[in-house]
Amino acid sequence: MIAGTWQRLRRDGELRRGLARLVLAILAVQAVYWLAVRPLLGAPELPDTLFEVSSVEAAQIATPDRAGIEAAQFEPAEFMFTGCCDPAYYAVRLTFDLDQPMPDGVGMTPSIQADNARVYLNGHLIVNDGAMALPQPTIERLRNIWFFSPDLLRPGTNTVEIVTVRATMPYTDVTEPRIGPWPDMKRAFGWREFQFGELSWIGISTCLVLALAALVLFLRGGRNPAWFWLAVLTSAWGLRLYLAFWAEFPLGGNGRVLVWSVTITLVALGWASFANEWGGRPVRWLRYALPALTAAKLGLNAVALYTYPSPEGYDTSSLIDLWGGVLLAGIAVLLLLRHALLFGLRHALETALFLLLAMLVGIEALQTLQLVSHVGGLEWTAPLIFVAFAASFLSRNIRLFRSMEEYNEQLATELAAREKEIADAYAERQEVARQQALLTERQRIMRDMHDGMGGRLMSIAAQLKAQGSAAPPPAALADELMEALDELRLIVDSLDTAGDDLGMALGAFRARMESKLAAAGIESEWTIDEHAAETTLSATAILDIYRIMQEACANMLRYSGADHFEVALRAREDGAVVLEMADNGIGLEGDADQTGGKGLANMRSRAARLGGQIAFAVNAPGLKISLLLPPAGTSATPTQ
Amino acid sequence: MEGDTTSAARIVVIEDDAPTRAAFCAAITRDPQLALAGAAGDHDEALPLIVAGEYDVLLVDINLGTRKSFDLIELSRANHEARIMVISVLGDEDSVISAIEAGADGYILKDGAFADLGQPIAQVLAGEAPISPGVARHLLRRFQPSTMAGSDAESVALSRRERQVLTEFARGASYKEVARKFDISLHTVGDYVKTLYRKLQVNSRGAAVNKALKAGMIEL
Numbered sequence: 001m002i003a004g005t006w007q008r009l010r011r012d013g014e015l016r017r018g019l020a021r022l023v024l025a026i027l028a029v030q031a032v033y034w035l036a037v038r039p040l041l042g043a044p045e046l047p048d049t050l051f052e053v054s055s056v057e058a059a060q061i062a063t064p065d066r067a068g069i070e071a072a073q074f075e076p077a078e079f080m081f082t083g084c085c086d087p088a089y090y091a092v093r094l095t096f097d098l099d100q101p102m103p104d105g106v107g108m109t110p111s112i113q114a115d116n117a118r119v120y121l122n123g124h125l126i127v128n129d130g131a132m133a134l135p136q137p138t139i140e141r142l143r144n145i146w147f148f149s150p151d152l153l154r155p156g157t158n159t160v161e162i163v164t165v166r167a168t169m170p171y172t173d174v175t176e177p178r179i180g181p182w183p184d185m186k187r188a189f190g191w192r193e194f195q196f197g198e199l200s201w202i203g204i205s206t207c208l209v210l211a212l213a214a215l216v217l218f219l220r221g222g223r224n225p226a227w228f229w230l231a232v233l234t235s236a237w238g239l240r241l242y243l244a245f246w247a248e249f250p251l252g253g254n255g256r257v258l259v260w261s262v263t264i265t266l267v268a269l270g271w272a273s274f275a276n277e278w279g280g281r282p283v284r285w286l287r288y289a290l291p292a293l294t295a296a297k298l299g300l301n302a303v304a305l306y307t308y309p310s311p312e313g314y315d316t317s318s319l320i321d322l323w324g325g326v327l328l329a330g331i332a333v334l335l336l337l338r339h340a341l342l343f344g345l346r347h348a349l350e351t352a353l354f355l356l357l358a359m360l361v362g363i364e365a366l367q368t369l370q371l372v373s374h375v376g377g378l379e380w381t382a383p384l385i386f387v388a389f390a391a392s393f394l395s396r397n398i399r400l401f402r403s404m405e406e407y408n409e410q411l412a413t414e415l416a417a418r419e420k421e422i423a424d425a426y427a428e429r430q431e432v433a434r435q436q437a438l439l440t441e442r443q444r445i446m447r448d449m450h451d452g453m454g455g456r457l458m459s460i461a462a463q464l465k466a467q468g469s470a471a472p473p474p475a476a477l478a479d480e481l482m483e484a485l486d487e488l489r490l491i492v493d494s495l496d497t498a499g500d501d502l503g504m505a506l507g508a509f510r511a512r513m514e515s516k517l518a519a520a521g522i523e524s525e526w527t528i529d530e531h532a533a534e535t536t537l538s539a540t541a542i543l544d545i546y547r548i549m550q551e552a553c554a555n556m557l558r559y560s561g562a563d564h565f566e567v568a569l570r571a572r573e574d575g576a577v578v579l580e581m582a583d584n585g586i587g588l589e590g591d592a593d594q595t596g597g598k599g600l601a602n603m604r605s606r607a608a609r610l611g612g613q614i615a616f617a618v619n620a621p622g623l624k625i626s627l628l629l630p631p632a633g634t635s636a637t638p639t640q
Numbered sequence: 641m642e643g644d645t646t647s648a649a650r651i652v653v654i655e656d657d658a659p660t661r662a663a664f665c666a667a668i669t670r671d672p673q674l675a676l677a678g679a680a681g682d683h684d685e686a687l688p689l690i691v692a693g694e695y696d697v698l699l700v701d702i703n704l705g706t707r708k709s710f711d712l713i714e715l716s717r718a719n720h721e722a723r724i725m726v727i728s729v730l731g732d733e734d735s736v737i738s739a740i741e742a743g744a745d746g747y748i749l750k751d752g753a754f755a756d757l758g759q760p761i762a763q764v765l766a767g768e769a770p771i772s773p774g775v776a777r778h779l780l781r782r783f784q785p786s787t788m789a790g791s792d793a794e795s796v797a798l799s800r801r802e803r804q805v806l807t808e809f810a811r812g813a814s815y816k817e818v819a820r821k822f823d824i825s826l827h828t829v830g831d832y833v834k835t836l837y838r839k840l841q842v843n844s845r846g847a848a849v850n851k852a853l854k855a856g857m858i859e860l
Contacts, residue, residue, distance in 0.1 A: 427784055500777060500810070507773035507812030514812075528811050 018348070022340065025352035033356055037381055047184035051096040051106075053176060054157065056081070064089045064118060064132040064163045066125075079176035085311040087134050087167040087253065090114075092174045095157050106148040107185025109192070113173035114164035115139045121152050122159055130247055137165040138247040139256075143196035145189045147182060168253040170311035200241050203383035207238030210386055225287075226277035230390075233270030237382055239263050254305045257314060261301040261321050268328035268361070269294040275335035275354065279342055283335070290331070297324040329361045349392040357385055434499030441498060441539035445491055448543070453491075456484045486512075490550060494543035502577065503533025505542045506569060513553055517565060520557055522583075524565040532571035532578075535629070544606040545579065545627070548614070551599050552581045552625050560585020562622060575631030582624040588616060649765055650677035652695040654686045654712065655727060656704055660750065664699065664727075664757065671758040683708040693720045697761055699748065701727045702735045710742040717743035723764045733774035737782060740837050746770045769833040776809035779836055798839070805832045 058077035061068035069091050083090045098106075110117065116137045119127035127146050130138030148158075160179075166172040178185070211234040218227035240263045243249075249256045273290050276282045297320060304316035336354050339347075360378040460480050463472050489512055497505040510526055517524050537545070549567075556562055562585030570578045600616065603625070607614035612629045651668050653676070655661040661679055668674045677695040680686035683704055690698070690712060698716050700709050713724050726739040726747045736747045746764040748757065749772060760770055771779075783798045783806075798806070801822070808818045819829045 496774070497777065500780075503807075503811035504773065504777050507777070507810050510812035511773045526812060526817075528813075533811055 021348040022351055025348035026355055029349070029352040029356050033381070033385075037384065045188060046178065047180050047188050049184050050178055050180040051098070053079075053094050053179070054097055055095045057093045058083075058174075059091050059093075061089045061091045061163065064165055066120070066123070069093075069120070069161055069163065079174070081172075081174045083164075083166070083172035085170040088165075088172070089132075089134070090164045090166075090172050090174075092162045092164070093159060094162075094177070095159050096179050097157050098153060098155055101155065102148075102150055102153055102181060105150045105182040106153060106179060107145045107182040107189070108148065108160065108177050108179045109145050109185065109189050110142055110162065110177045111173075111175035112142045112162065112164060113169070113171060114142065114166045115168055116165050117142050118163040119146055120159075120161040120163070121148050122154060124152050126152065132163070132165050134165060135167055136248075136252075137167055139168065139249060140247060141196055141244055144193055145185050168249075168256045170314050196244075200244065204238045204241045206383040206387060207234045207241065210383075210390055211235035211238060213390070224277070224280075225282070226274055226280075229270045229274035229277060231270075232266055233274055234386055236263050236266035236270055237386070240267060241383075254313070257317060258298075258302055258305055261317060262298055264321060265294055265298055265301075265324060265328075268325050268332075271357070271361070272328045272332040272335065275332040275339065278335075278350075279339045279347075281342060283338075286331070286335075290328070293324075293328070325361065325364075329358060333358045347392075350389060353385060353389045353392065357382070357389075360385075430499070437498055437538055438495060441495065444540050445495065445543065449488075449491060453484055453487050456480065456487065460484070486550065490543060490546040494539045494546055497542060498539035499536070501533055502535040502537055502542075502545075502569065503528050505537070505545070506533075506567070506579075509546055509549055510567070513549075517553070517557070522556070522563055522565050524567065527566070527568040527570075529568075529570045532569045535571075535577050537629075541610055544610050545629075548603045548606050548625075548627060549579075549581065551603050555599050556583045556585060556623075560587075560623065562586075577629040577631075579627040579629070580624060581627075582619050582622060584619070584622040587618045587621060587623045648673055648675035649696045649761060650675050650694065651697045651699060651761070652677050652686075652689050653679040653699045654681075654689075654704070654709075655679075655699070655701040656681055657701070660701075660727075667757045673758050674761065683712065686712055687715075690716050690719070693722070695720075695722050697765065698722055698724045699727055700724065700739075700744075702732065702739055702747075703729075710739065713739060713742045713744055725761065725764055733772070733778045736775050737778050737840065740840050743841065745837075747775070767834075768830045769837055771809050771833050771836075773810050773812045776806050779840065780806050780810055782840065798836070802832055802836060805829065806836060809833075 056077045056079060057074035058081050059072035059074045060083065061072045068089060072091060074091070074093055077092065081090075081092050108119075110119075116130050116132050116139065117127070118125060118132060126148065129140045160177075162174060162177075164172050164174065178189075180188075211231045214227045214231035214234060218224060218231060240260075243256075243260060243263060249259075251259065269290055273287075276286050276290070300320050301317045304320060305313045307313070308316055332354075336351065336358065340351055360381070364378045460477060463477060463480075466472075490509075493508040493512070494505070497508050506526075506528060510524075514524055553565075556565060560583050562583035564584045566580070566582045568578075568580045568582075570580070572578060603614055607627055610627075610629060612627060614628070615626045617624045617626070651674055653661060653664045653668070655664060658681065661681065665676055665679055668676045678689045680689055686700075689695070693716075698712075700712055702709050704712070709726065713726070716722060716724055723746070724744045726736060726744045727750055728736050728739075728747050729750050736744075739747065746760065746769055748760050763770055780803070783803075805818055805822065808821060813821070815826050815829050818824075819826050822829075
């Protein structure tokens with residue numbers, strides 16, 4: 001399998017690039033964290049002007065005040081001083097020596113694991129936060145730099161007495177404090193104050209906002225479990241940070257420890273479950289196994305805390321926290337690896353951030369066992385990592401939106417394809433209708449040809465056969481043949497333009513007629529209204545219109561003496577179409593003879609067949625013929 | 641060729657109908673702008689004339705017989721820069737379009753009276769392209785999206801303006817009328833027509849490639 005993977009790696013450039021991206025992302029994230037974030041948020045550099053602690057004594061005391069201290073029997077002690085195991089007050093007395101005056105005062109940072117503490121300097125109470133009295137002391141953050149006023153300091157030996165109270169945990173720890181000139185201490189530990197104070201609040205609000213955002217995304221974004229678990233993860237982390245500020249905790253000592261366990265376990269659960277759901281292809285059974293494991297672990301925590309005697313209960317619970325955390329973190333790391341394998345290393349940045357979190361959680365677990373102290377700094381950096389993670393997650397979501405665009409594009413393409421199909425189908429139907437029209441028209445036109453052209457050609461043949469004086473001159477015969485040819489062309493054109501619009505039908509006629517008119521010295525002018533041109537008529541209707549126009553042109557050529565001819569096709573408001581032909585000849589006078597009269601009658605009968613009307617008007621000078629065609633659909637079909 | 645306005649344009653006529661051919665030859669001889677370079681009555685007679693290539697314009701009757709006219713057009717197109725015009729009877733615009741697909745530059749309609757050969761020939765020599773309503777109408781039909789398949793339709797689809805111009809021609813408008821209607825120059829109108837003809841050749845080539853691909857004759 002490894003050989004196969006290696007082969008794949010060698011062949012698959014995409015995979016190689018993906019791996020390179022991942023390695024780069026991991027290196028970059030680790031470098032940024034350890035070289036920039038961690039030093040910035042991490043342990044301060046100690047000033048070299050610290051005073052040495054010259055002696056340490058400790059005692060359990062009866063009351064957390066001067067009287068308690070005075071009454072106690074102090075015994076020599078060492079740092080770290082540890083008191084155990086029931087809720088109790090302790091006093092740790094230490095001395096340091098000053099060989100010169102300290103006009104700016106002295107600062108001391110304590111390192112105390114207790115619920116609350118009071119500090120006396122040379123017998124004066126200088127630090128006194130919250131409540132000290134058992135059984136319910138308040139829980140204070142003992143992380144400030146305490147200020148020793150120069151007024152209370154003495155040259156030579158100074159005495160500091162730290163009185164502690166502890167009810168939540170069995171252990172009271174006092175590690176060696178750092179004491180130095182106030183300005184140096186402030187410079188070195190001011191940042192630490194900020195960390196334990198404002199920065200924690202920033203972390204809490206960040207987690208709260210992230211949790212809300214994730215919850216909204218979960219509820220409104222298709223119930224993707226990944227968002228839910230991200231909400232669990234961030235809110236649990238926020239709670240974890242907030243617990244340190246919760247001075248008057250209602251559930252008592254074991255309750256507080258248990259809530260602490262619940263919080264950090266929810267962080268681990270949220271994290272592992274998120275890792276499972278992250279890529280959209282979760283390991284199904286883990287969906288149930290992880291919460292079950294968490295519940296079991298918390299059950300064990302509760303049993304240990306409430307049934308074991310102190311301090312075994314607390315110790316056992318801590319061990320359960322440790323191994324539960326390691327187990328869940330291990331699962332999350334495995335899921336992370338699975339994710340990386342499944343998704344072709346596409347989410348390099350998220351993977352790298354995830355890896356960093358995994359490391360920090362591991363370090364945190366070791367910290368719980370007090371095997372290391374404050375190496376990772378997870379407590380303050382986690383919100384930052386969450387933000388980075390959410391940002392990279394969101395940037396991938398923007399990519400999702402982009403793919404939404406692609407999806408839209410695809411839809412648009414499909415839509416266009418469908419529209420084309422419909423258009424094609426429509427065009428095809430039109431073509432079919434055209435063919436149908438041609439078929440039905442053909443019979444009529446065949447009959448027409450037979451009657452009209454057939455008769456003409458027969459007459460020409462008869463004339464050609466005629467002998468002697470009956471024989472017509474060849475020129476006359478040629479004219480008659482041309483007329484027959486014209487007739488044929490009209491029929492061909494009417495068939496050819498069937499299905500096209502009226503404008504095109506007139507165009508065909510114009511192409512035939514224009515040169516003929518030009519040869520006769522008649523200038524013609526054609527005006528085709530766009531709207532009227534779009535009327536569609538049957539082949540027979542067009543043939544009738546052609547014949548009317550042919551007749552009009554023939555009359556004009558023969559009798560009118562016109563030199564100008566105007567054809568106009570107009571649309572009326574009611575949808576009717578008017579075809580006007582006007583010349584500047586002699587008008588109707590020349591039409592008095594037989595042929596002309598017959599011509600007009602022919603035009604009238606054809607107009608009637610079209611379902612329209614024809615009118616002849618004197619145009620001063622000339623003749624104007626108006627053919628009115630009814631609106632399409634009303635009676636454009638010729639009457640039989 | 642185009643620049644050769646001083647000397648008469650040399651014309652070769654290929655027309656199977658003897659009286660028509662004679663009428664064409666007579667019309668060419670009459671016109672001082674034109675010079676008759678040869679005449680042929682069928683495909684075989686025409687071949688040596690085309691191979692020799694001593695002409696500026698080739699007039700080919702479109703109805704020499706199955707594909708024979710088109711073969712001649714393609715031969716001339718492949719070997720010379722001479723302009724090619726097809727001679728067509730009114731009403732067979734489909735053949736005219738096939739001829740343009742084969743590479744013809746224009747056409748002359750046989751309409752009884754062979755009034756003026758000089759004008760359409762001069763037009764074609766000047767790089768213009770004649771278009772009749774019938775040809776325009778057939779072009780419109782030819783470029784209807786439904787009659788073209790897939791990628792061909794894409795590559796040779798008509799623009800809106802081209803379709804408008806073509807429709808005007810189909811309705812009988814002259815170059816001048818089209819120019820006035822769309823407020824463009826005569827030259828631009830000519831460009832439209834040439835573009836349309838070019839697209840027709842593209843169309844034909846695309847269709848040929850497509851057909852060949854489908855038949856498995858060529859592979860890409």
